Amino acid sequence: MNTVHVTASRSYDVLIGSGLLSTVGQRAAAMGNVKKVCIVSESTVWPLYGASVRKSLSDAGLETCEFIFPAGEKSKNGQTFLSLLNFLAENRLTRADLILALGGGVVGDLAGFAAASFLRGIPFIQVPTTLLAAVDSSVGGKTAIDLPAGKNLAGAFYQPSLVLCDIDTLNTLPAETFRDGCAEVIKYCILYDPALFAHLLERGLSFDREAVITRCVELKRDVVAQDEFDTGARMRLNLGHTVGHGIEAQSNFEISHGQAVAAGMAIVTRAGYALGICEQETRDAVLSVLRVFGLPVACKYRAEDLYRSALSDKKRSGGTVNLIVPRRIGDCVIRPTPVDEMQSFIQAGL
Ligand code: NAD
């Protein structure tokens, strides 16, 4: 097992390894005066891992209750959020008790926002069960729900008290969902880590999961320590996401987040090459690693349509969008791009 310590407004450990689910009870019980744990999960993950998490908690002498909602992004909304708050109140959780998020990014974001809001904040544990959640959403304290006007429009920065990543849970992921997480792993190595990039190119989908997840979490820890509230360095984690959100929206969310981010990274890299920001070697390296993982490097949408959809991205600030563009593997620049230049930037990368 590896441990990464995150230092932020609340500091905590991220534990990464095999066989960790059965230890969650003793770890939760050691967290203070906890009596009750509300497990928040969804309809796909709960039947797979719910019993073992619940047993571990009750073996450690903790009372449990469960809030299970239908799997999928469509559930990450205000209605599920309010139902969860009411459930916590009906079950009389106190600020000494705990929420445990068991699932992917949807569960983590929703449960985390409920933890931030209920009684003005109760502690929560993230137990990520997707690769995306393991390397990204469970660490760093961004929590959110979607509103009819767009994704993640209501939320809070609220750090968990512990993240427990049992890599065995990744064995039941559908191949497509695992690949989606790989797009985020690739994002980290393009941003920060040529050695990790080389490992991924060499090993493809059979990369060393414990080592790679640990490295990604270390990289994210460093970003969060510098810029917890996303006003500077953390923006880089948006590599591929602005154009990616445009692709997701244009496809009516038929194209998954990971696939859209992969194509988004390819598009900004090609645009960067066209504008002289990176060399051909960097462009080709980015395209190669995406291909090794079977991720898309292009999309069928027009620059004009991607531009319109991408503009609703919340990372826009005034008349400028901060696009993240690779300069070299391990080194990306933040390029403030006036809104009226975005379409031609995207066009250069298609
Ligand atoms: P998800 O939670 O919907 O999980 C993807 C799919 O995998 C779902 O169908 C789920 O039921 C299934 N699943 C989960 N774990 C499984 C397992 N172990 N075995 C089998 N099936 C399993 O989606 P995700 O990709 O994990 O996360 C996407 C969400 O994360 C989005 O809502 C996005 O906005 C959010 N996100 C948040 C942050 C952040 O910093 N908070 C960062 C990135 C993404």
Ligand code: GLY
């Ligand atoms: N997923 C991007 C971030 O945590 O900032």
